[in-house]
Amino acid sequence: MTDLKQRWIPSLLILLGALATSVGSVAQQRELRVISDRTDQGTLRPILDAFEARSGAKVIGVFMDQGLVNRLESRPTEADVVITKDAELLDIAAQRGLLDPIKSAKISASIPPEFMDPAGRYFVDAYRARIIFYSRARVKPGDLSTYEDLAGPKWKGRICLRSGSHDYNLALFGQFFASFGADKAREVISGIGANLARAPKGNDREQARAIFEGKCDVALMNTYYHPLMAANAEQKAWADAVGVYFPSQAGKGTFIMRSAAGLTKATDNRDLAIGLLEFIASKEGQQLMVDRTKQYSVLPDVAVHPLMVSLGAEQGLVDGKFKVDFVPLDKMAGKREEVIKFVNEIRFDAER
Amino acid sequence: MSASSLARLAFAFALAACALLPAGYLLLTALPILLDGGWLAHFATTSLPHQARTSLWVALEASAVAFAVGAIPAVMVSRFEFRGRHLVSLLALLPLLFAPYVTASTWTVSFSSAFFEGRHALAIQHGLTCSPYVFIVFRVAAARIPNSFSELAAGLGLGPWQRLRRVHLPAYAVPAAAGLMIVFAQAIGDYAAAERLGIDTLSVGVLNLWLASQSSSVAAIVSVVMIVPSVLLVGVAAWASTSIISRNPVPPASAAASRKPLAATWARAIVAWSALCSLAGFWIPEALTVRWAWLTWDKTRFAAIPGDMINAAGTSLCTALVVAVICALTALLLRSGGRSSLAERVPWLFLTNYFLPSLVLALAFVMMSRDGSLGAHWLGSWRDSRLLIVVSEALRFLPFAMLPVLDALRRTPHATIEAARAFGAGPVRARLVAFAGHLWPALLLGCALVFMESLKELDMSLTLQPFGYSSPALKIYAFSRHQNMDRAAVWVLISQALMLLPLLLCWWRMDRLGVPRSESGARTAAA
Numbered sequence: 001m002t003d004l005k006q007r008w009i010p011s012l013l014i015l016l017g018a019l020a021t022s023v024g025s026v027a028q029q030r031e032l033r034v035i036s037d038r039t040d041q042g043t044l045r046p047i048l049d050a051f052e053a054r055s056g057a058k059v060i061g062v063f064m065d066q067g068l069v070n071r072l073e074s075r076p077t078e079a080d081v082v083i084t085k086d087a088e089l090l091d092i093a094a095q096r097g098l099l100d101p102i103k104s105a106k107i108s109a110s111i112p113p114e115f116m117d118p119a120g121r122y123f124v125d126a127y128r129a130r131i132i133f134y135s136r137a138r139v140k141p142g143d144l145s146t147y148e149d150l151a152g153p154k155w156k157g158r159i160c161l162r163s164g165s166h167d168y169n170l171a172l173f174g175q176f177f178a179s180f181g182a183d184k185a186r187e188v189i190s191g192i193g194a195n196l197a198r199a200p201k202g203n204d205r206e207q208a209r210a211i212f213e214g215k216c217d218v219a220l221m222n223t224y225y226h227p228l229m230a231a232n233a234e235q236k237a238w239a240d241a242v243g244v245y246f247p248s249q250a251g252k253g254t255f256i257m258r259s260a261a262g263l264t265k266a267t268d269n270r271d272l273a274i275g276l277l278e279f280i281a282s283k284e285g286q287q288l289m290v291d292r293t294k295q296y297s298v299l300p301d302v303a304v305h306p307l308m309v310s311l312g313a314e315q316g317l318v319d320g321k322f323k324v325d326f327v328p329l330d331k332m333a334g335k336r337e338e339v340i341k342f343v344n345e346i347r348f349d350a351e352r
Numbered sequence: 353m354s355a356s357s358l359a360r361l362a363f364a365f366a367l368a369a370c371a372l373l374p375a376g377y378l379l380l381t382a383l384p385i386l387l388d389g390g391w392l393a394h395f396a397t398t399s400l401p402h403q404a405r406t407s408l409w410v411a412l413e414a415s416a417v418a419f420a421v422g423a424i425p426a427v428m429v430s431r432f433e434f435r436g437r438h439l440v441s442l443l444a445l446l447p448l449l450f451a452p453y454v455t456a457s458t459w460t461v462s463f464s465s466a467f468f469e470g471r472h473a474l475a476i477q478h479g480l481t482c483s484p485y486v487f488i489v490f491r492v493a494a495a496r497i498p499n500s501f502s503e504l505a506a507g508l509g510l511g512p513w514q515r516l517r518r519v520h521l522p523a524y525a526v527p528a529a530a531g532l533m534i535v536f537a538q539a540i541g542d543y544a545a546a547e548r549l550g551i552d553t554l555s556v557g558v559l560n561l562w563l564a565s566q567s568s569s570v571a572a573i574v575s576v577v578m579i580v581p582s583v584l585l586v587g588v589a590a591w592a593s594t595s596i597i598s599r600n601p602v603p604p605a606s607a608a609a610s611r612k613p614l615a616a617t618w619a620r621a622i623v624a625w626s627a628l629c630s631l632a633g634f635w636i637p638e639a640l641t642v643r644w645a646w647l648t649w650d651k652t653r654f655a656a657i658p659g660d661m662i663n664a665a666g667t668s669l670c671t672a673l674v675v676a677v678i679c680a681l682t683a684l685l686l687r688s689g690g691r692s693s694l695a696e697r698v699p700w701l702f703l704t705n706y707f708l709p710s711l712v713l714a715l716a717f718v719m720m721s722r723d724g725s726l727g728a729h730w731l732g733s734w735r736d737s738r739l740l741i742v743v744s745e746a747l748r749f750l751p752f753a754m755l756p757v758l759d760a761l762r763r764t765p766h767a768t769i770e771a772a773r774a775f776g777a778g779p780v781r782a783r784l785v786a787f788a789g790h791l792w793p794a795l796l797l798g799c800a801l802v803f804m805e806s807l808k809e810l811d812m813s814l815t816l817q818p819f820g821y822s823s824p825a826l827k828i829y830a831f832s833r834h835q836n837m838d839r840a841a842v843w844v845l846i847s848q849a850l851m852l853l854p855l856l857l858c859w860w861r862m863d864r865l866g867v868p869r870s871e872s873g874a875r876t877a878a879a
Binding site: 078 | 389460550571722723821833838
C-alpha cells in the first residue's frame with residue numbers, strides 16, 4: 001500500500017510526459033503550412049482541398065483572425081504561405097520584412113498590375129466593395145448618394161456599423177484619408193460616428209439584422225454578405241429586408257476591400273508554396289474563390305457570381321459592374337495609425 | 353540558513369518568476385518604448401478614462417449579480433438543512449458549463465431586444481458566469497463558521513441587525529473579498545463577450561488598439577495600464593489575506609453539526625430563487641443550444657468530433673496536471689501550518705494572470721517565444737506543439753487550484769507533519785499523510801475547475817494554436833463569428849459533455865462539505 005502511494009508521483013510524471021508526447025504529429029506526407037485570418041471551416045477550405053487533390057500535398061493551417069501579423073512577426077518561417085481577408089495586413093507584413101518576393105511567371109502574367117504589390121511580395125486574390133445596405137421599407141435608393149452624404153444631418157440616428165477599430169472599417173477610413181484628404185476624411189468619419197443609431201457592435205451581418213429589426217436604416221457592409229445571408233435560412237429575412245447601394249458611382253466610385261496572399265520567409269516548401277499561390281491566381285482557383293466567397297475576381301475573364309449580378313440594379317448598374325475608387329495599398333501606408341488614433345480620439349465606439 | 357530553507361526560498365522565487373513572467377516580460381518590453389509614438393498619452397487622454405469607468409460599472413453590477421446568485425444559496429445550503437439542498441448546489445454550479453462569450457452570442461442571436469446588447473446584459477452575463485465560483489467560495493467559508501458565534505452574540509443580547517453587522521458580515525469578509533476578486537478579474541479582463549455586445553470596456557480598448565495596429569509594441573505599451581494595477585491589487589490581496597485575515601481553526605464538522613432546519617416556506621423560496629437564476633445562467637441557453645444542434649444535425653461534420661474531443665480533453669487534462677504538479681510542489685516544499693509569508697503570499701501572484709485579458713497573456717507568450725529568443729531556443733520543437741497553450745492556460749487558471757490549496761495549507765498544523773516524522777515517516781510521506789484531510793480534496797476541486805475553464809478558453813488556443821490544431825472552442829468561435837450559433841451548438845454540447853465529470857465532482861465535493869466524518873463514513877458503508 002505504501003509502495004503504491006509512493007509511486008504516484010513518478011506515475012503522474014510519466015502520464016504527463018505521455019500526454020505531452022502525444023502532442024506532436026508525425027509527418028507522413030509533404031505538408032504545406034498556411035497561416036490565415038480566415039476560418040478553416042469556411043471559404044478557404046474548398047480551395048485548399050482542391051490544391052491538395054491537385055498536388056498530393058497536405059495543407060495544414062493556423063487559422064486566427066486576431067493578431068495574425070504579430071504571430072508572423074514572432075515566427076516568420078513557421079508558415080509557407082499567408083492568406084488574409086485584408087490585404088492591408090499583408091502590406092504591413094511586407095513593410096516589416098516578413099514576406100519574400102513571389103517569383104512566378106504565371107502569377108505575374110495573370111494578376112493585373114494594380115493588384116500586385118509593386119515589390120512582388122503579395123498579390124490581391126479577390127476583392128469586394130464596402131457599400132451601403134439600406135432598408136427597403138424606409139429608404140429609397142434615390143435618398144442615397146455618397147459616403148460623404150452619410151455624414152449629413154438627414155442620417156442622424158439612422159446608421160449602424162461594426163466597430164470603427166475593425167480591419168474592414170480601418171481599411172475603409174484609410175481610403176477616405178487617401179482619397180478625400182485628411183480634413184475631409186476626418187469630417188466624414190466624425191459625421192458618420194455622430195449619426196450612428198447605436199454603439200458599433202457585432203459583425204457586418206448584425207447590421208443587416210438591425211436594419212431588419214428597425215433599429216437603423218442604413219449600414220456600411222461588404223457586398224458578399226447579401227448573397228451569403230440570402231443563402232442562410234435563418235438570415236434570409238435580413239437579406240430580403242435590405243437593398244444594396246454602391247456609393248459615389250456618379251463621382252470617383254466605390255471603395256473596395258481586398259483579400260490577398262503572399263509568401264513567407266520559409267524556404268523548405270517554396271515550390272509547393274508557389275504552387276498554391278499559382279493555383280489561387282489561376283482561373284480555376286479564382287472561380288473557386290468567386291463561388292465560395294462571393295467576392296469579385298481580380299482576373300477580368302472570371303465572371304461575377306450569378307448571385308452578385310443583380311446587386312446595384314436598382315441604381316442602374318448592369319451585370320453587377322461598378323466604378324471603383326481605386327486606392328493603391330502603398331498610398332495607404334502610414335494612414336492606418338492616423339485612422340486608429342482618430343477613431344479613438346472621437347470615441348467612435350463609445351456607447352450612445 | 354539550512355538547506356531546506358534555501359530550497360524553499362529558491363522554490364518561492366521560481367514560483368514568483370513563473371507567476372509574473374508574462375506581465376514582467378510585457379512591462380520590460382514596454383518600459384523602454386513607453387513614450388514612443390505617443391500611444392500611452394493618446395490612450396490615457398482619449399478613451400481610457402471612459403473605458404475604465406465602464407469596466408468598473410460592469411464589474412460592480414456583475415458582483416451584485418454574482419453575489420445574489422451564488423452567495424445567498426451557498427450560505428443557506430451551508431447553514432440550514434432543508435429539502436432541495438442538493439438541488440440548489442447543482443443549480444448553482446450549472447453555469448460553469450457555458451463560456452460567457454457563448455451565452456452572450458446565444459442571447460443576442462435569439463433575442464433582438466436592445467437590453468440583451470447593453471451594458472447591463474454584459475454585467476448580468478459576467479455575474480452569472482462567476483456565480484458558481486462565488487457559490488464555491490462562500491460554501492467553503494460558510495461550512496467553517498459555527499452557529500455558536502451567532503448564538504453567543506444573541507445570548508449577550510445583540511439583536512438580529514447587530515448580529516448581522518458584528519458577527520456575520522465580518523465572518524464573511526474573506527469569501528466576499530475573494531468573490532469580488534474573481535468577478536472583477538473576469539469582468540475587467542473579458543474581451544470576447546464585451547466585444548460581441550459592443551460594450552467599450554477597458555480590455556476592449558486595449559485589445560482594439562493592439563489588433564488594429566497589429567503592433568506588439570503598441571500592445572505592450574497599452575497593456576501597462578492593466579498590468580500595473582493588477583500587480584498592485586494582487587499584492588494588496590496577498591498581503592491582506594495573510595496579514596489581516598485571521599486563520600479560522602474551526603473544523604467544518606462543528607459548523608455542519610449545528611446546521612439548523614429551515615422553514616418550508618424559506619426552503620421553497622431558496623429553491624425557487626436558484627431555479628430562476630439557473631434559467632438565465634443555464635437552462636434557457638442550454639435549451640436553445642440543444643434545439644439548434646437538433647436542427648443542424650445533418651450539417652455536422654461528425655468525422656471531426658473524435659479528434660477535436662481528444663485534442664480538447666488532452667489539452668485541458670495537461671493544463672490541469674501542470675496546475676496539480678505546481679500546487680503539489682508548493683504544498684510539499686513550502687512550509688505548512690504556522691505563518692509563512694513566502695508560502696502564503698508568493699503563490700497569490702499567479703492571480704495577476706487572471707486579471708490580464710487572456711489575449712494579452714497569449715500575446716506575451718507569442719512574443720516570448722519569437723524566433724531567436726531564449727524561449728524559442730529552450731522550447732525547440734515543443735514551441736510548435738500545444739505546450740504553449742497548456743502553459744499559458746495553467747498560469748492563468750492556476751489560482752483556482754492554488755488558492756484553495758493555500759487555504760488547506762493554512763489549516764494543516766505543522767505539528768501534524770512533525771508527529772508523522774516522529775513516527776518514522778519520511779519528509780514526503782509525512783506531508784502526504786498530514787495533507788490528506790484538507791489539501792487533496794481542495795486540489796482535486798481546483799483541478800476540476802481548471803479543467804473546465806481550460807475547455808472553455810478561447811483566446812489562448814486561437815493565438816497560440818500549433819499547425820493543424822482544432823478544438824470545440826475554436827469551432828464555436830468560427831461559427832459564432834458569422835451568427836451561425838446553430839452550427840456552433842453541437843460543439844457547445846461536446847465541450848459540455850467533456851465538462852460533465854468535473855462538474856459532478858464539484859457538485860459531490862460541495863454537497864459533501866461540512867458533512868461530519870462519521871456521517872460520511874456511515875453513508876459510504878450504507879452505500
